[in-house]
Amino acid sequence: MSSAPPTTASQALPRTVTRPGAVLTLVVTAYLMVGVDATVVNVALPDIRRTLDFSPTGLSWVLNAYTLAFGGLLLLGGRVGDIVGRRRTLTVGVLVFAAASLAGGLATDSALLLAARAVQGVGAALIAPSTLALITTHFTEGAARHRALAFYSSAAGIGASVGLVVGGALTDLASWRWALLINVPIGVAVALALPRVVRETPRHSGTFDxxxxxxxxxxxxxxxxxxxxxxxxxxxxxxxxxxxxxxxxxxxxxxxxxxxxxQPIAPLALFRDRNRAGAYAGILLLPAGNFGAFYFLTLYVQQVLGYSPFKAGFAFLPLTAGVFATVRCVPRLLARFGTKPVLVSGSVLLIASGGWLSRLGVGDGYATGLLGPMLLLGVGVGLSFLPLNATILAGIEPREAGAASGLLQTFQWLGGTLGLAVLVTVYGTATRHAHGSADAVLVHGAGRAFAVGTVIAAAALLVIATVITQGRGERREQPRTPRARHRT
Structure with a gap:
């Protein structure tokens, strides 16, 4: 495959952005669509099953089709952005995502819905690395990028919980179909605005790997x-x-x-820097330990507490508020204390949240059993993911921004998938040997799953504490990533 014309100095993006707020709003909105759709249909699954006559095992593929396409194509999506331009890749990804959402919302049988969800995953794989790479290339390293990453990380942190809120509200007030159809006007608006607001990034020369x-x-x-x-x-x-x-x-x-x-699709030189390698490990382990909480908490609030889809979605608002409030403070915390103390604090809160949830009982109400750990989870996510993103992207060569972003998203998504698989297996094993009411069995299995998730989060804390070396007084500019050797 032929490559784009070589990048020249005159093609490089300027160091300042004329409308940073508009650029950031579009980029974050595009990424929020991806995060929201990972969970937007969760609380709507019973309605989807009744409408399209899914089998119990087939219903899980409404979630899995999206996950499989998204996770499998992320590395490719990041590299495509480097070669053809990140704004162009993001625009195409948003249009593919919107078209697939329209097809899914209008699906008349289960096969059409599953196909639409898979195509949504393809669009998401083009969107996710392009959004993060555009932040890297449009905002200078340091305070400006930290502020941009704060808003981006809030979208990453609250996307799953917002998906539950939106999905529950739309399912109760209208139809599960609107949980997908709502993406269409948003996607079209973003795609039309991108060429007017966001500058195209240079396309890099070389061969496609x-x-x-x-x-x-x-x-x-x-x-x-x-x-x-x-x-x-x-x-x-x-x-x-x-x-x-x-x-x-x-x-x-x-x-x-x-x-x-x-010209590798994933430059291995990215892992030569100790802090970046540790951050990649953290971005894999933390989602593995904590993203499964959404699945088990959704089961708990609907089956044990008896919440409707609408009320179940809003039950996650404290978590959303915790993430959003925290990430706004993280740039100041990073400037004052450095990366490592903030990361350690966030990891400790995530461990505390998981340990608290592992003791959840059938008789616990929302206020006594869920509110506290949800707030801790939200604050812990807010303190953890922005510093990890910033550490991975610090000192990245512009030509490697897409690959670095694709790897980041791949590690994060695989971590969540791996963690959920482990925790669901733990849950299934625990419930097979449990006795009592259906609620008691569910709570017993979920408690075991939360306990294992806490152990995984503790492993992330160990990596962060021993591998990442930055702290107070750290250098504001990290060494640039060594370029991979080019063979002739």
Whole structure:
């Protein structure tokens, strides 16, 4: 595949952005669509099942089809943005996402809805790395980028809970179809505004890493699918084990290809910096330990507390408010204390939230059982993800911004998928041996899952505390990433 014309100094983006607020609003809105749609149909699943006659096992694919396409194509989406331009890639991704949302909202049978959800995942894989890369290239490193990342991280942190609120409200007040159709006017508005507000990034010269794209995308596909199978059928499932084996072989081949590629889809030089490598590990482990909370808390508020979809969605507002309020303060905290103390504080709060939830009982009401840990979870997410994003993107060469962003999103999404698979398996094992009422069995299994999630969050804290070295008095500019050697 031929590449774009080489980047010249005159093509480089200016160091200042004339309308930073408008740029940031469009970028964050696009990414919020991606985060919201990861959970927007969760509380609507019973209505979807009745309308389109899904089987109990087939219903899970309303979520899995989106996850599989999104997680499998993220690396490719990041590299496409580097080569053809990130604004162009984001615009195409938003239009694909909106068109798939329209098809899903109008679906007349289960197959059409699943196909639409998969195409939504394709659009999301183009959107997510492009949004983060555009922040990197439009906002200078330091205070300006930290402020931009604060708003971006708030979208990343609250997207899942906003999805539950929006999905529950629309399902109760109108129809589950509007949980998808609402993306259409938003997507069209964003796509029309992007060329008018956001400058196109330079397209970089070189060859497209086709071998890396094929092995990386196929490896991620099999890995995500394997974890989905595990969450449905357990760790002894033959198909899941076959997919894990295939994923391991393909990803090993991917690493070999990337170490030799002239223009790799995932530059391995990104991991040479100790702080960045530690941040990538953190962005994998923290979602693995905590994103499963949305799944089990949704079960608890609807089955044990008896909340309607509308009320269940609004039950997550304290978490949303905690994230949003915290990220607005994080740039000042980073400037005063440095990255590591803020990260450690956030991780400790996430551990405390998981430990609290692991003690949840059948008789606990919302105020006594959920409000406190939800607030801790929101503040912990707000303190953790912005510093991790900033550490990964600090000192990145403009030509590598898309690849670095794609890797970040891939690690974060895989962490959530991996964690949910582990926690759902723990939940299933615990409930098979539990006795008592249906509510008691659910609470017992969810408590075990929250306990394991707390252990994973503790592992993230260990990595952050021992690998990441920055603290108070850290340098404002990190060393730039060494460029990968180009073979002739």
């Amino acid at each position: 086709a071998a890396g794209a094929v092995t990386g995308t196929a490896g991620m596909f099999f890995l995500v699918y394997a974890f989905i199978r595990v969450s449905d059928s357990g760790w002894s499932d033959t198909r899941a084990l076959t997919c894990f084996t295939s994923a391991a072989a393909l990803l090993a081949g991917f690493l070999r290809v990337e170490s030799r590629a002239r």
